[in-house]
Amino acid sequence: MQTNKAKFVAKxxxxxxxxxxxxxxxxxxxxxxxxxxxxxxxxxxxxxxKKASPALMRPTLPACSVPWRRWIA
Structure with a gap:
């Protein structure tokens, strides 16, 4: 998703x-x-x-997912 659409998702x-x-x-x-x-x-x-894949790389996931937990209901 493009970041300019985030306002609609959030709302x-x-x-x-x-x-x-x-x-x-x-x-x-x-x-x-x-x-x-x-x-x-x-x-x-x-x-x-594959670097062309639009997703988080598996090795970086544990470090990145901890701060995101505050957003998850």
Whole structure:
């Protein structure tokens, strides 16, 4: 998802199935705080190791997922 669509997700969605970057997570967080909402998210993980895949690389997931837990309902 493009970060400019985060305001709509934060305002209307109950869950989000394609969280694939830290930048998108940070943008969603800001928008969710403005809306005073939480959102269930599913993190998209790149298990193939191919850099072209739009997802978080598996080795970075444990370090990245801890701060994101505050956004997950």
């Amino acid at each position: 209307f969605a109950d869950e989000f199935h394609a969280l694939d970057s830290l930048k998108l997570a940070e943008t969603l967080q800001r928008r969710l705080e403005l809306e005073d909402r939480t959102l269930e998210v599913f993190i998209q993980v790149n298990t193939s190791g």
